[in-house]
Amino acid sequence: xxxxxxxxxxxLSASGLEVVRKDAVKAYPDECxxxxxxxxxxxxKITLAVPVTNHKDGDKRRRFEIHxxxxxxxxxxxxxxxxxLLGVYHSHPEHPALPSLxxxxxxxxxxxxxxxxxKSGKVVDERSWKLNESLGLFExxxxxxPIHLS
Amino acid sequence: MATxxxxxxxxxxxxxxxxxxxNDAGTISEAIHSLTDQYTDLxxxxxxxxxxxxxFVRLYLGDEDVSALDQKAETxxxxxxxxxxxxxxAGGKI
Numbered sequence: 298x299x300x301x302x303x304x305x306x307x308x309l310s311a312s313g314l315e316v317v318r319k320d321a322v323k324a325y326p327d328e329c330x331x332x333x334x335x336x337x338x339x340x341x342k343i344t345l346a347v348p349v350t351n352h353k354d355g356d357k358r359r360r361f362e363i364h365x366x367x368x369x370x371x372x373x374x375x376x377x378x379x380x381x382l383l384g385v386y387h388s389h390p391e392h393p394a395l396p397s398l399x400x401x402x403x404x405x406x407x408x409x410x411x412x413x414x415x416k417s418g419k420v421v422d423e424r425s426w427k428l429n430e431s432l433g434l435f436e437x438x439x440x441x442x443p444i445h446l447s
Numbered sequence: 448m449a450t451x452x453x454x455x456x457x458x459x460x461x462x463x464x465x466x467x468x469x470n471d472a473g474t475i476s477e478a479i480h481s482l483t484d485q486y487t488d489l490x491x492x493x494x495x496x497x498x499x500x501x502x503f504v505r506l507y508l509g510d511e512d513v514s515a516l517d518q519k520a521e522t523x524x525x526x527x528x529x530x531x532x533x534x535x536x537a538g539g540k541i
Contacts (some may be wrong), residue, residue: 301485328539353537360539363506368533372500382455389540400538403503405456410538 304436307409307425308342310335311443316346318355318420321388321413327357332386333409341383341409343437347371360399361387376444382408384425391416394424396435409438449528451482453489456534475506475513475522475530486487493532505533 313333318322320329325386331348335341349371355360363385375382385408393429394414397402406428414422425438453461461467467485469478471495479500483490495501500520507514508530510521516522524530 353539359541361537363511363536365507365533365535366510368454368536369472369507369510372452372531375455385536387538392540397538397540399541403534403535403537407456407459436491 299318305427305438306441307411307438308335308340308441310342310344310431310442311412311445313346314443315345316348317386317411317413319387320346321420322347322416322418324357324388324390325415327351327389328353328359328361328388329362329413329426330387331362331388332442333390334371334375334378334380337381337383337385343409343411344385345378345380346386347374352443355358358390374422378427384411386413388413388415394422396426400426401428401433401435404435406430410435411440417427448526449478449524449530452529452531454532454534457489457492457532461486471505474518475519476500478524478530479506479520479532484522492534494540497534503535505535506532507531507533 306312311446320370323385330351333343334345335343349367352364353359353360371382410426426435427438429436453465467482469481483494501510513515
Protein backbone atom coordinates (compact mmCIF):
# COMPACT_ATOMS: atom_id res chain seq x y z
CA UNK A 298 0.00 0.00 0.00
CA UNK A 299 2.80 2.40 0.77
CA UNK A 300 6.53 2.48 0.76
CA UNK A 301 9.09 4.28 2.86
CA UNK A 302 11.43 4.99 -0.04
CA UNK A 303 11.80 8.76 -0.18
CA UNK A 304 12.41 9.63 -3.82
CA UNK A 305 11.64 13.33 -3.77
CA UNK A 306 11.72 16.31 -1.46
CA UNK A 307 9.19 18.90 -0.44
CA UNK A 308 9.89 22.27 1.11
CA LEU A 309 7.14 23.67 3.27
CA SER A 310 7.16 27.30 4.33
CA ALA A 311 6.99 27.84 8.07
CA SER A 312 3.80 29.88 7.62
CA GLY A 313 2.19 27.18 5.47
CA LEU A 314 3.09 24.48 7.95
CA GLU A 315 1.64 26.57 10.77
CA VAL A 316 -1.66 26.93 8.87
CA VAL A 317 -1.81 23.17 8.34
CA ARG A 318 -1.03 22.36 11.98
CA LYS A 319 -3.53 24.91 13.33
CA ASP A 320 -6.25 23.59 11.03
CA ALA A 321 -5.58 20.02 12.17
CA VAL A 322 -5.89 21.02 15.83
CA LYS A 323 -8.96 23.16 15.20
CA ALA A 324 -10.78 20.37 13.35
CA TYR A 325 -9.88 17.67 15.90
CA PRO A 326 -11.42 15.12 16.44
CA ASP A 327 -12.58 15.54 12.83
CA GLU A 328 -10.27 15.45 9.86
CA CYS A 329 -9.29 18.78 8.34
CA UNK A 330 -8.40 19.41 4.71
CA UNK A 331 -7.01 22.11 2.49
CA UNK A 332 -4.94 23.01 -0.54
CA UNK A 333 -1.22 23.55 -0.96
CA UNK A 334 0.18 26.12 -3.37
CA UNK A 335 3.72 26.94 -4.37
CA UNK A 336 6.36 26.73 -7.04
CA UNK A 337 8.43 24.08 -8.76
CA UNK A 338 11.20 26.07 -10.35
CA UNK A 339 13.86 24.78 -7.95
CA UNK A 340 12.25 21.73 -6.44
CA UNK A 341 8.77 21.66 -5.01
CA LYS A 342 8.19 24.48 -2.53
CA ILE A 343 4.89 24.96 -0.73
CA THR A 344 4.49 28.61 0.15
CA LEU A 345 0.78 28.81 0.89
CA ALA A 346 -1.74 26.52 2.60
CA VAL A 347 -5.44 27.31 2.40
CA PRO A 348 -7.91 25.41 4.61
CA VAL A 349 -11.30 24.41 3.19
CA THR A 350 -14.37 22.85 4.79
CA ASN A 351 -14.49 19.09 5.15
CA HIS A 352 -17.70 18.40 3.21
CA LYS A 353 -17.82 14.68 3.92
CA ASP A 354 -21.34 13.51 4.72
CA GLY A 355 -21.15 11.23 7.72
CA ASP A 356 -18.18 10.54 9.95
CA LYS A 357 -15.67 13.36 9.51
CA ARG A 358 -13.44 11.77 12.14
CA ARG A 359 -12.18 9.26 9.62
CA ARG A 360 -12.94 10.76 6.21
CA PHE A 361 -12.63 14.04 4.37
CA GLU A 362 -14.06 15.33 1.13
CA ILE A 363 -13.45 18.62 -0.63
CA HIS A 364 -16.39 20.22 -2.40
CA UNK A 365 -15.92 20.58 -6.18
CA UNK A 366 -16.63 24.32 -5.93
CA UNK A 367 -13.75 24.65 -3.47
CA UNK A 368 -11.52 22.83 -5.95
CA UNK A 369 -12.59 25.24 -8.71
CA UNK A 370 -11.80 28.19 -6.43
CA UNK A 371 -8.38 26.71 -5.65
CA UNK A 372 -7.49 26.41 -9.33
CA UNK A 373 -8.66 29.96 -9.94
CA UNK A 374 -6.74 31.27 -6.93
CA UNK A 375 -3.55 29.59 -8.18
CA UNK A 376 -3.94 31.31 -11.54
CA UNK A 377 -4.67 34.68 -9.92
CA UNK A 378 -1.69 34.70 -7.56
CA UNK A 379 0.76 33.05 -9.94
CA UNK A 380 1.37 29.90 -7.91
CA UNK A 381 0.85 26.26 -8.79
CA LEU A 382 -1.73 24.09 -7.07
CA LEU A 383 0.67 21.43 -5.82
CA GLY A 384 -1.28 19.31 -3.40
CA VAL A 385 -3.73 18.66 -0.65
CA TYR A 386 -3.35 18.23 3.08
CA HIS A 387 -5.56 16.44 5.57
CA SER A 388 -5.32 15.16 9.11
CA HIS A 389 -5.53 11.71 10.66
CA PRO A 390 -6.92 12.15 14.18
CA GLU A 391 -5.60 9.47 16.54
CA HIS A 392 -3.89 7.79 13.63
CA PRO A 393 -0.41 7.82 12.07
CA ALA A 394 0.48 10.12 9.17
CA LEU A 395 0.41 7.19 6.79
CA PRO A 396 -1.87 7.05 3.75
CA SER A 397 -4.82 4.68 4.02
CA LEU A 398 -6.23 2.49 1.29
CA UNK A 399 -8.94 5.15 0.84
CA UNK A 400 -6.26 7.79 0.40
CA UNK A 401 -4.57 5.62 -2.22
CA UNK A 402 -7.80 4.90 -4.11
CA UNK A 403 -8.55 8.62 -4.37
CA UNK A 404 -5.00 9.77 -5.06
CA UNK A 405 -4.24 11.85 -8.14
CA UNK A 406 -0.93 11.94 -9.94
CA UNK A 407 1.38 14.93 -9.43
CA UNK A 408 -0.15 16.14 -6.15
CA UNK A 409 1.69 16.08 -2.84
CA UNK A 410 -0.49 14.68 -0.09
CA UNK A 411 0.56 16.02 3.29
CA UNK A 412 -0.94 14.04 6.16
CA UNK A 413 -0.90 15.35 9.72
CA UNK A 414 -1.18 12.98 12.66
CA UNK A 415 -3.07 14.44 15.62
CA LYS A 416 -3.17 12.71 18.99
CA SER A 417 -5.15 14.01 21.97
CA GLY A 418 -5.64 17.26 20.09
CA LYS A 419 -1.95 17.84 19.41
CA VAL A 420 0.01 17.50 16.17
CA VAL A 421 2.58 14.74 16.59
CA ASP A 422 3.75 14.15 13.01
CA GLU A 423 3.38 15.33 9.43
CA ARG A 424 4.51 13.45 6.38
CA SER A 425 4.06 13.93 2.65
CA TRP A 426 3.20 11.36 0.03
CA LYS A 427 3.06 11.31 -3.74
CA LEU A 428 1.41 8.74 -5.99
CA ASN A 429 3.64 6.55 -8.10
CA GLU A 430 1.12 5.86 -10.82
CA SER A 431 2.98 3.04 -12.52
CA LEU A 432 3.43 1.12 -9.28
CA GLY A 433 0.03 2.07 -7.88
CA LEU A 434 1.42 3.11 -4.51
CA PHE A 435 2.46 6.11 -2.51
CA GLU A 436 6.07 7.14 -2.20
CA UNK A 437 7.07 9.33 0.69
CA UNK A 438 8.46 12.79 0.04
CA UNK A 439 11.15 14.01 2.37
CA UNK A 440 9.90 17.17 4.08
CA UNK A 441 12.80 19.57 4.42
CA UNK A 442 13.12 21.94 7.33
CA PRO A 443 10.46 24.66 7.08
CA ILE A 444 11.58 27.61 5.05
CA HIS A 445 11.01 31.12 6.36
CA LEU A 446 9.81 33.50 3.68
CA SER A 447 10.13 37.24 3.95
CA MET B 448 -14.11 28.25 -29.52
CA ALA B 449 -15.18 26.91 -26.15
CA THR B 450 -12.46 26.31 -23.59
CA UNK B 451 -11.81 23.30 -21.36
CA UNK B 452 -9.71 23.91 -18.25
CA UNK B 453 -7.49 20.97 -17.35
CA UNK B 454 -7.00 20.41 -13.59
CA UNK B 455 -3.40 20.76 -12.44
CA UNK B 456 -2.80 17.08 -11.53
CA UNK B 457 -3.88 15.94 -15.00
CA UNK B 458 -1.82 18.43 -17.00
CA UNK B 459 1.02 15.95 -17.31
CA UNK B 460 -1.26 14.17 -19.77
CA UNK B 461 -1.81 17.29 -21.89
CA UNK B 462 1.81 18.34 -22.30
CA UNK B 463 1.36 20.76 -19.37
CA UNK B 464 -1.35 22.63 -21.25
CA UNK B 465 -3.81 24.16 -18.79
CA UNK B 466 -6.51 24.81 -21.36
CA UNK B 467 -7.84 23.18 -24.49
CA UNK B 468 -9.76 24.99 -27.19
CA UNK B 469 -12.60 23.04 -28.74
CA ASN B 470 -13.51 23.45 -32.38
CA ASP B 471 -17.02 22.62 -33.53
CA ALA B 472 -18.07 21.06 -30.24
CA GLY B 473 -21.82 20.67 -30.06
CA THR B 474 -22.23 19.35 -26.53
CA ILE B 475 -20.17 19.18 -23.35
CA SER B 476 -19.73 15.44 -23.84
CA GLU B 477 -18.48 15.91 -27.39
CA ALA B 478 -16.06 18.58 -26.23
CA ILE B 479 -14.61 16.30 -23.55
CA HIS B 480 -14.26 13.44 -26.02
CA SER B 481 -12.52 15.80 -28.42
CA LEU B 482 -10.01 16.53 -25.66
CA THR B 483 -9.43 12.88 -24.73
CA ASP B 484 -9.15 11.89 -28.39
CA GLN B 485 -6.24 14.32 -28.69
CA TYR B 486 -4.63 13.38 -25.36
CA THR B 487 -5.24 9.66 -25.10
CA ASP B 488 -3.31 9.22 -21.83
CA LEU B 489 -5.82 11.55 -20.22
CA UNK B 490 -8.77 9.42 -21.27
CA UNK B 491 -8.69 6.84 -18.47
CA UNK B 492 -8.75 9.63 -15.88
CA UNK B 493 -11.85 11.28 -17.34
CA UNK B 494 -13.84 8.69 -19.32
CA UNK B 495 -14.93 5.24 -18.09
CA UNK B 496 -15.10 1.98 -20.05
CA UNK B 497 -18.63 2.80 -21.20
CA UNK B 498 -17.56 6.12 -22.64
CA UNK B 499 -19.19 8.12 -19.86
CA UNK B 500 -17.63 10.70 -17.55
CA UNK B 501 -15.96 8.87 -14.64
CA UNK B 502 -17.74 8.93 -11.31
CA PHE B 503 -14.67 10.49 -9.65
CA VAL B 504 -14.80 13.46 -12.02
CA ARG B 505 -17.18 16.42 -12.04
CA LEU B 506 -17.65 18.80 -14.91
CA TYR B 507 -18.54 22.44 -14.47
CA LEU B 508 -19.92 24.75 -17.13
CA GLY B 509 -18.82 28.10 -15.79
CA ASP B 510 -19.92 27.86 -12.16
CA GLU B 511 -22.69 25.33 -12.84
CA ASP B 512 -22.29 21.67 -11.95
CA VAL B 513 -23.03 19.89 -15.23
CA SER B 514 -24.78 17.05 -13.37
CA ALA B 515 -27.36 19.62 -12.22
CA LEU B 516 -28.15 20.83 -15.75
CA ASP B 517 -31.30 19.52 -17.44
CA GLN B 518 -29.37 17.98 -20.31
CA LYS B 519 -26.29 17.21 -18.20
CA ALA B 520 -23.28 16.43 -20.44
CA GLU B 521 -25.51 16.60 -23.49
CA THR B 522 -26.01 20.33 -22.92
CA UNK B 523 -25.03 22.32 -26.00
CA UNK B 524 -22.23 24.80 -25.53
CA UNK B 525 -21.44 28.21 -26.94
CA UNK B 526 -18.08 29.52 -28.12
CA UNK B 527 -17.70 31.63 -24.99
CA UNK B 528 -18.30 28.71 -22.61
CA UNK B 529 -15.68 27.45 -20.20
CA UNK B 530 -15.79 23.84 -19.06
CA UNK B 531 -13.76 22.80 -16.01
CA UNK B 532 -12.76 19.24 -15.20
CA UNK B 533 -12.86 18.82 -11.44
CA UNK B 534 -11.32 15.69 -9.92
CA UNK B 535 -12.74 14.29 -6.69
CA UNK B 536 -10.55 15.13 -3.70
CA ALA B 537 -11.25 12.85 -0.77
CA GLY B 538 -9.68 10.35 1.58
CA GLY B 539 -9.27 9.65 5.23
CA LYS B 540 -7.52 7.57 7.81
CA ILE B 541 -9.52 4.38 7.27
